[in-house]
Amino acid sequence: MIDSRLRILQMVAEHGTVTAAAQALHYTPSAVSYQLRQLAAEAGVELVAHQGRGIRLTNAAHILLRHAERVQEQWELTRAELAALGSEPTGQVTLCGFSTAASRLLPPAAAGLRDAHPHLTVRIIEAEPDRCFDLLLSEEADLALLVVTADSPPMTDRRFDQQPLLDDPLDLVVPQGHPLSWRRRVTLADAAGEPWIVGHPGTTYHQLVLAACMSAGFTPHIAHHADEWATGTALVAHGFGVILVPRLAQLGQESPVTRIPLRGEPAPARRIMSVTRLGAREIPTLTQAVDTITATAARLLPKPDGG
Amino acid sequence: MIDSRLRILQMVAEHGTVTAAAQALHYTPSAVSYQLRQLAAEAGVELVAHQGRGIRLTNAAHILLRHAERVQEQWELTRAELAALGSEPTGQVTLCGFSTAASRLLPPAAAGLRDAHPHLTVRIIEAEPDRCFDLLLSEEADLALLVVTADSPPMTDRRFDQQPLLDDPLDLVVPQGHPLSWRRRVTLADAAGEPWIVGHPGTTYHQLVLAACMSAGFTPHIAHHADEWATGTALVAHGFGVILVPRLAQLGQESPVTRIPLRGEPAPARRIMSVTRLGAREIPTLTQAVDTITATAARLLPKPDGG
DNA sequence: CTGACCGTTCAAACTATTTGCATGATTGAC
DNA sequence: GTCAATCATGCAAATAGTTTGAACGGTCAG
Incomplete structure (x- = not known):
């Protein structure tokens, strides 16, 4: 739903280079370059300045990035509103997480969702934490389970809602x-x-x-x-x-x-975190998934007695 | 910049029927129908319910419409930020208005803009008031001069900023x-x-x-x-x-x-109104245009002496 | 029951995006 | 300095996405 050009800009900001952004998005650098040019034309501003063999985002680009964050948040709120509208959840929800999560925590949650909502398609993607953030941004995934690493975005990153899970x-x-x-x-x-x-x-x-x-x-x-x-x-x-x-x-x-x-x-x-796009945590489907995951974790890690 | 599917939904809401919306957008009904379907799939909700030989927008559609308004407003704020960033205004600005406005008020304003900002392309579209609102929504135009009619959106319509001009x-x-x-x-x-x-x-x-x-x-x-x-x-x-x-x-x-x-x-x-998309009035280029138009009007309608 | 309208569907025409490759520019290693 | 590696961009060709046009089924008014 969010403009694909803005998503591309976000990725470029995130990864620093056009090439790396392209990789994260499964695009070629040409495509990213082309879309950045389009976006710049549409906004009527310069977005990138060349610096050495790479690029540097301009001030205008950062304004657009803030815009993208706000729109993203607004969209998640609307999604939540739509989901709360009642009626059976429909469409697709995707959970992603690193190997252990994908094998032990996500399947029970996914099965719970599938059984509770016949019209909902549930997908699981196993992915390293870094990739999980990209999946969330590109709306390929809605909920991510991951371990904090040195490369994780800070907790204050306004694009994500990161909550300690266990x-x-x-x-x-x-x-x-x-x-x-x-x-x-x-x-x-x-x-x-x-x-x-x-x-x-x-x-x-x-x-x-x-x-x-x-x-x-x-x-x-x-x-x-x-x-x-x-x-x-x-x-x-x-x-x-x-x-x-x-x-x-x-x-x-x-x-x-x-x-x-x-x-x-x-x-x-x-520390395992559950991460959503900011604002998306209120979506009933995701809330339910997190609850199931918490319960599963409690079962798998019986009482942390002594310390 | 705003998602074209949301724009289409807005038009359908505005005009009541798929066919009329298509007309306003220079599309065929097929295209509108197809895009509505896409939007519904993406949001995972039903957007239209069939009623008689026409359609009725669902509750979910109205939530999406509110979303569209908010995003629109946010985008205009961002545009204003970008414009205020300094540097010469670039790109294109389009003024539209009904016949008298197009012939007597808009040209001086457009000429002023063109001369003040060499890198700015200024366009004028002559259009009836109804069409002006559509032009604003579709971002084909940025400022409209029009006469209030029975078909005008109410002053409280959150998509527009309508100010009495003269x-x-x-x-x-x-x-x-x-x-x-x-x-x-x-x-x-x-x-x-x-x-x-x-x-x-x-x-x-x-x-x-x-x-x-x-x-x-x-x-x-x-x-x-x-x-x-x-x-x-x-x-x-x-x-x-x-x-x-x-x-x-x-x-x-x-x-x-x-x-x-x-x-x-x-x-x-x-009563002639100057209308922009809500939030867009702060864009310096448009502010300047409105100022020029006000001045032109004052020159053309010297002192309203007596009553 | 007929004609006018409306919305949808489907294949075909059309646009826009994406790719793959070539190029020029910059950096760091040798 | 030279050379290989890395990076962004431009362009023609391939691809994916959108729009059209024509046909269809449903609804309403006379």
Whole structure:
């Protein structure tokens, strides 16, 4: 509903370059360039200034960006009004989230929606947090579950409504028989000297582990890279190091490892957020989805006793 | 800039039928129908209900209409911001108005704008008041000069900013030597018994004359129809009746007629309004245009002495 | 029951957008 | 300095989206 040219401008502002914006939108740079030109003509102002081999957005562009935010918000309010108008929710709602969310939290919520509203089409997209924000902006998705990363927009970003959903505690996974597995109380710092297995640089998992270790006061010795839980677990089982897994993540039973809840103040955890476009949270369908997700999470993470 | 589908919905709301909306937009009914369907799908709601051989807009459609108004207003504010950003006004500005305005008020204003801002393209469209509102909505025009008619949107219509510009006094035109031409003081009621020459039914001029006569307390005897001043004047000169002409209208010198300023409380006049989309009046270019038009009007209608 | 209107549908004509490639400009590495 | 890499843009061709025109079914007034 929001003008596609404004969306493109938002992406350019977000990603800094025409090329990156094009990538996020599944467009080619030519298309983005062309549309920016159109928008500039329509508004009767210059939008971009060339700077080096890239571009810089002008003052006028920032005015248009503020406009886009307001229109976006207004549109979400209207959507909510329409949805509240009664009658069965119709059309399509799309939930997106990173791997663990997509596999454990979203399906129950999606199924609940589907069963409650026969005329509603429910879609799920598994995507990394960065991409989730793009999906929200482009209205390809309506609700996103994601872990905060260094690349996340700030909480104050007026395009999004970001609410903490739950704190997913982190467990340390060590080989069976590892000295730490006998300890009554293990903190992250206790594993500071271990060789670590983390995701590839740039992945959310990589950032997560590094951030957790950093806030525990040490920099991990990274011995191996593995992006999938199964791979990491297997490496641990064979004594290549230790990994950190969020409580929500399910590990296969194949590898003989010990999973140890970490203690600490605060206990190491990853914060999972539910994110909508600003104003969209009031849409009944989404409210219901968030409720279901909260309930699911409570079931999967029974009582966080002790801390 | 505003979504073309919302514009179409506005037109349908305004004109009541798909066909009429299509006409106003220079579209075919098919296109309007198709776009309404698209909009409904995008919003996930029903927009039209069939009623008899026409349609009726649903509740949801009215919510969307309110949305359209708000977005429209927001866009105009943004335009004003952009325009105020400094730098020379660029792009295009279009003024529209009914015949007299188009010939006597708009050209000086347009010329002023053109000379003041070399990079600005100025256009003029001559159009009946009804059409002027459509032109504003579709952003084909930015400022309209028009006479209030029975079909005008109410002053409270949140899509427009309607400001009184001037009152154009009405003159009675009678054949030379006509008894009324010797009177020191003539009111409209004095011509109640004359045969009248008016525009064709439905024209602004027709409405104007009837409204004036009605507020003077009589219904004119309509003897002839003529839409052009020259035709009407010629008919008057040949003794077929009398006509009413606004002071701004220039009559050719070919026909021997007498033009008598009408008295009364209030003096018969047509009220000329300057209309913009709501929020657009602050755009410097338009402000300047209105100023020039006011000045031109003051020059053309020197001092309304006496009443 | 007939003619006038109205809204919708469908394939075809038409527009506008998007792509793919070529180009010029800038940056950083060697 | 040279060279490869990165970036934005321009243009013709491909593609997707919109608009048209003609046909149809429903509704209303005479």
